[in-house]
Amino acid sequence: MNTVAEIFPPGEFLREELEARGWSQTELAEIIGRPVRLINELIAGKKAITPEAAIQLGDSLGTGPELWMNLESQYQLSKVRSTDGLIARRAKLYERFPVREMIKRGWIEASKNIEVLEQQFLAFFGVDSLDAEIPFCHAAKKTDPQDLPSMLQLAWLCRARRIASELVIAPYAEAQLRQALPRLSALLSAPEETRHVPRILAECGVRFVVVEPIPGAKIDGACFWLTESQPVVALSLRLDRIDNFWFVLRHEIEHVLQRHGQDRGYILDQDIEGSAGGPISDEEAVANTAAANYCVAPDEITGFMARVAPFFKEERVVLFAQRLNVHPGIIVGQLQRRLGRYDLFRKHQVKVRQFVTSSALTDGWGVVHTA
Numbered sequence: 001m002n003t004v005a006e007i008f009p010p011g012e013f014l015r016e017e018l019e020a021r022g023w024s025q026t027e028l029a030e031i032i033g034r035p036v037r038l039i040n041e042l043i044a045g046k047k048a049i050t051p052e053a054a055i056q057l058g059d060s061l062g063t064g065p066e067l068w069m070n071l072e073s074q075y076q077l078s079k080v081r082s083t084d085g086l087i088a089r090r091a092k093l094y095e096r097f098p099v100r101e102m103i104k105r106g107w108i109e110a111s112k113n114i115e116v117l118e119q120q121f122l123a124f125f126g127v128d129s130l131d132a133e134i135p136f137c138h139a140a141k142k143t144d145p146q147d148l149p150s151m152l153q154l155a156w157l158c159r160a161r162r163i164a165s166e167l168v169i170a171p172y173a174e175a176q177l178r179q180a181l182p183r184l185s186a187l188l189s190a191p192e193e194t195r196h197v198p199r200i201l202a203e204c205g206v207r208f209v210v211v212e213p214i215p216g217a218k219i220d221g222a223c224f225w226l227t228e229s230q231p232v233v234a235l236s237l238r239l240d241r242i243d244n245f246w247f248v249l250r251h252e253i254e255h256v257l258q259r260h261g262q263d264r265g266y267i268l269d270q271d272i273e274g275s276a277g278g279p280i281s282d283e284e285a286v287a288n289t290a291a292a293n294y295c296v297a298p299d300e301i302t303g304f305m306a307r308v309a310p311f312f313k314e315e316r317v318v319l320f321a322q323r324l325n326v327h328p329g330i331i332v333g334q335l336q337r338r339l340g341r342y343d344l345f346r347k348h349q350v351k352v353r354q355f356v357t358s359s360a361l362t363d364g365w366g367v368v369h370t371a
Contacts, residue, residue, distance in 0.1 A: 009045035010071035017061050032056040048072055089114050092130065097121060098152050101214055105364065107159055125158055134158070135265065149268055152217040157266065160222065160234035163363055164207045171229040172205035177257060180204050184250075185294065188326040191242050191352045197249065198360040206231050206256060210357055212364020213238040217270070221248045223255035224266030231256045237356065241349040243333025245356065247291045254290035255283070296334050300324060304331075305338065314345055 018028060025039040034056065041047040049057070049072040051065070058065035093099055102108045107124060111117045118130060125134050134154045149157070180200050187193035201208045207226075213219055213236035221235045233252040237245065251269060254260075260283045261267035267283065280288070292298070304320050305312075312335065321328040328348040336342045357365070 009075050010049055010068060011043040011045045013071060014039075014057065015043050017063075021061075028060065031060045048076070086114050089118070093117060093121060096130065096151060098155055098214065101152075102155060105159075105212070105214075107155070124162075125154070150217065152214045153219055153268060153270070156211055156214050156217055156219055156236070157222060157224070157234075157268065159363060160209055160211045160232070161224065161226070163211070163361055164209045164232040164234065165226055167202070167207045167209075167361060169202045169207060170205050172231050172256075174257060177201075177204040177206060177253070181253075181294070186325075188246060188295070188330060190327060191350050192355045194242075194245060194352045195355045195359045197356065201233065201253075205229070206233055206253075208232075208360055209234050210237060210360045210362045210364070212236065219268065219270050220244075221252045222266055222268045223252045223261055225262050228262065235356075237353045240351045240353045241333070242327050242329040242352050243295065243349055245352045246295050246330060247333070250294040251287045251291040254287040258283070258286060260287070292334070295330050296324065296326065301331070301334050301338070305335070312339075312344065317345060317348075 018025065023031075025043070026036050029036040029039050034053075038047065038053075042049060042053070049068050051069065054065035054068035054072070057063070057068050099108070102124070103110045108117070108120045111120075121130065122128065127134065180203070183200055184197065187196055198208045207230065209232065211234060217236075218238070219236045220238055221233065224232050224234070226232060233249070233256065235245070235248060235252070248269065252267075255267050269284075269287075308316050317331050317335070318328050321331045324331075327350070328345070329350050332345045332348045336344050353365075357367075
């Protein structure tokens with residue numbers, strides 16, 4: 001029955017029913033109280049059987065309305081050209097990958113051709129199959145070091161890896177990177193000084209890239225290795241503040257110095273501020289300590305707080321920052337974390353993105369790097 005219904009319109013079955021009973025179209029029209037023209041159009045397949053007509057045909061012919069509705073629905077489905085699984089294949093892409101965001105960012109070109117679209121995703125993630133595991137497979141997540149990264153995070157990491165691989169710099173030299181720390185520290189006094197960071201890191205053999213964060217990924221930065229002698233520091237500038245920039249940067253640099261993640265490819269740092277006080281891995285604890293001590297020495301900030309507490313006046317914070325030759329926003333960031341007062345002197349937490357991206361290899365904020 002199903003095969004026939006997919007080929008012939010329900011009108012053919014109606015014609016057979018009338019012939020079996022010896023009824024004319026006019027007689028059926030009189031029985032159900034409908035125009036003869038409607039019966040003719042139903043038989044000719046020019047009109048679809050509506051629920052009302054199905055009830056009338058079912059009552060008059062003793063078949064029940066369900067038969068006629070089923071015949072009509074099967075016939076209509078048979079007229080629709082098969083998609084040959086194209087919709088299912090596209091749905092699979094959308095289910096696994098952040099397709100819209102990647103197209104929006106220019107990482108993937110929109111295409112109605114599913115073959116073209118699939119090949120782009122295979123190339124982007126460096127896999128042979130859409131079901132294959134993405135090469136990046138470990139995340140040093142603050143809440144649970146064993147958790148795997150989300151597909152949003154993997155997409156961000158793959159993009160960072162792709163553009164970082166284009167940089168041509170000298171091999172990594174750990175001694176030079178350690179020697180560069182005081183030079184970087186001298187840049188803490190003003191947001192515009194951050195523009196020198198990419199050059200200083202490149203001189204040490206560390207690739208530095210900036211990739212705009214993907215909404216929902218909560219990535220602050222990452223340290224990963226293209227080879228044993230090619231470390232990469234990637235930042236998202238998700239929190240565009242001078243204190244957060246220097247903390248995350250020094251955090252990732254410590255991962256490089258300790259060669260964290262070299263055995264598995266990378267270390268992913270996400271929601272550094274939001275995870276304060278939660279369980280973290282030993283690697284993260286080391287990087288956090290190095291970053292905090294680098295921005296402001298612990299004895300300095302502890303002594304300052306002891307001297308001025310409980311009255312933290314803005315002018316005293318500014319003078320303290322000047323004495324240490326760092327921007328007030330960096331002191332404010334430390335005070336906020338220690339006091340749990342994230343509303344404290346926020347105006348000093350100035351933005352740095354425009355200065356960092358002016359010299360760094362950047363992808364995002366309207367700039368699509370053609371990797």
